[in-house]
Amino acid sequence: MKLAEVVQANFNTLSVINRFGIKLGFGDLSVGGVCEANGVNIDFFLEILNAFHDKNYFPQDHLQSFSVDEIVSYLRKTHNDYMYQNIPYIEMLLEQLEADCKNPDEIKLVHNFFNEYKDELFKHLLWEDNKIFPYAQSVEQAYLNGNNVKQVVEALKNYSMKNFLGEHDDIESKLNDINILFVKYLPPVYNQHLCIRILRELSFLERDINDHSRIEEKVLAPKVIEMEKFLLKQHE
Amino acid sequence: MSKTTFIVAEPVFLVRKGLVNVINELPNASVIGELELTKSITKLVTGTSNYVDVLVISSDLLDETSQSSFKRLKTKHERVVIIVVTKDVKDIPIELKSFFSEIVLLSDSKSTVHEKFKKILNSTNAAQVAHQAQVLSEREAQILKDVALGLSNKEIADKNFISPHTVITHRKNITKKLGIKTVSGLTIYAILNKLIGIDEGN
Numbered sequence A: 001m002k003l004a005e006v007v008q009a010n011f012n013t014l015s016v017i018n019r020f021g022i023k024l025g026f027g028d029l030s031v032g033g034v035c036e037a038n039g040v041n042i043d044f045f046l047e048i049l050n051a052f053h054d055k056n057y058f059p060q061d062h063l064q065s066f067s068v069d070e071i072v073s074y075l076r077k078t079h080n081d082y083m084y085q086n087i088p089y090i091e092m093l094l095e096q097l098e099a100d101c102k103n104p105d106e107i108k109l110v111h112n113f114f115n116e117y118k119d120e121l122f123k124h125l126l127w128e129d130n131k132i133f134p135y136a137q138s139v140e141q142a143y144l145n146g147n148n149v150k151q152v153v154e155a156l157k158n159y160s161m162k163n164f165l166g167e168h169d170d171i172e173s174k175l176n177d178i179n180i181l182f183v184k185y186l187p188p189v190y191n192q193h194l195c196i197r198i199l200r201e202l203s204f205l206e207r208d209i210n211d212h213s214r215i216e217e218k219v220l221a222p223k224v225i226e227m228e229k230f231l232l233k234q235h236e
Numbered sequence B: 001m002s003k004t005t006f007i008v009a010e011p012v013f014l015v016r017k018g019l020v021n022v023i024n025e026l027p028n029a030s031v032i033g034e035l036e037l038t039k040s041i042t043k044l045v046t047g048t049s050n051y052v053d054v055l056v057i058s059s060d061l062l063d064e065t066s067q068s069s070f071k072r073l074k075t076k077h078e079r080v081v082i083i084v085v086t087k088d089v090k091d092i093p094i095e096l097k098s099f100f101s102e103i104v105l106l107s108d109s110k111s112t113v114h115e116k117f118k119k120i121l122n123s124t125n126a127a128q129v130a131h132q133a134q135v136l137s138e139r140e141a142q143i144l145k146d147v148a149l150g151l152s153n154k155e156i157a158d159k160n161f162i163s164p165h166t167v168i169t170h171r172k173n174i175t176k177k178l179g180i181k182t183v184s185g186l187t188i189y190a191i192l193n194k195l196i197g198i199d200e201g202n
Helices: A003-009 A013-019 A031-038 A042-053 A068-099 A104-145 A149-158 A161-167 A173-185 A192-235 B013-025 B039-046 B066-076 B094-099 B110-133 B138-148 B153-160 B164-178 B183-192
Strands: B004-009 B029-035 B054-058 B081-086 B100-105
Touching (some): A003 A013, A042 A068, A042 A192, A068 A192, A104 A161, A104 B183, A149 A192, A173 B164
Parallel strands (some): B004 B054, B054 B081, B081 B100
16 A cells, blocks of 8 residues: 555545654555655554555554664654644634634633643653653663663562553543534534634544544553563562 | 424425425434325324424414413423414414424525524524533432532532432432542533532632
C-alpha cells in the first residue's frame, strides 16, 4: 500500500507519521519504501499506525518485539507535539475567541480551566520524560547489556513499573469537561467557526492522548515489568 | 440540541407536501407526522403529542371543537407551539387567535414563510435550552452551588442537614445528568447558569 493512500484513508494518521520524522511529499512510495528511506523500523511503524487508526487493534505480542528505546523515542515525540504544537494552538484559538466576543468573561473561565488542564498535563508529561522513560531505558540496558544492574535493581525496589501503572491515572476528565462545556453549555453567541475549530482540536488531542496512554500502559509497561522480573530473579 | 418536531395537519395534499418540504429543509427541524383530518387532532392531543414541539394546522380544519382541543393540548404540553395556515386571516375564528404563535398565509412569499418558521424554531430552541437547564432538581442545584463554591463534602452535608453519603450520591447524579466530572468544570457550569457569581467560583 502506498503511504499516500494511508493518509487519504485517514487524514489524522499524518501526525503519527510525522513523529517518525517522515515528511509530506511521499510521492508514490509504498509504506515500506518510505520507512526504508527514513530509517524507520517498518514493523514498529505499522503497529503504531494501526493502533492509532483502530483503537481495538492492539496485538500486544507483536509490539513487545520492539525495543524500549524505540517506544520511548516515539512517546517522547508525542509529548513534544502536545507541548509545542497541539496545546499552544488551542491556546491561540481560545485567545482569538476571547477577543472575538462580547462577553469574554465566560470564555476566560473556560480558558483558565484549560490552563489548569495544561499545567496538569505538562507536569505529567515532564514526570514521564524525566523519571519514567530514563528508568525504563535503564532497565532495558541492564537486561540486555548488564549495565548498572545493581543500581537498577535498587531503583526498582523503590519504584517499579507497577507503581507507575498504579499512578498513571486518568488526566483526561478535564479535557472531556471542556469539550462538554463547549458542546452543551456555552451560550450559542460565540463565533461558531472558532468554536468548531477548537472542538476539533480538543477531540483530536483527547483521542491522541488516549492512544498514547494505551501504548504506555499496554506496551511499554508490560515489557519493562517482564525485564524487571528477570533482573530481580537473577539478582537474588 | 434535539430536533424540533412538527406535525402538519392540512387536508389539501399539495399544500401539505409543500409545508412538509419547507419544514424539513430548515436546520434542526423535522416533520414526524402528517394529518388530513381534524378528528386526528383530538386523537393527537390525547396520544403521542409528547414528542411534538410544533403543530401546523390549516384553518380549513378548525371547527367548534377546536377551542377545547387546543386548550387541552396547551394544558397537557405547555411548550407546544401552534401555527395556523390559511388563505385569508378572516377565516380564523377570533376566539382561536390567541392559541396561534404564527399565521402563515398561502400567499406568503418564500422568504416570508422561511422567516416565520425560523422565528418559531428560535423560540422552541430557546424553550428547549431553558427546559434542559432545569434538569437538576432543586436540591441538586443547591449541592452543585456548594461544590462550585469550593465546599467539601462534609461541609455541604452539615450545611444542608444531610449525610456525606447523600452528598456523594447527589454529586454522582449531577455528574451523570450534566456529563461534567471535575469540580472546575462544574464551577463553570454553575457560573454559566447563574447559580453562583463569576467572582465566587474558585
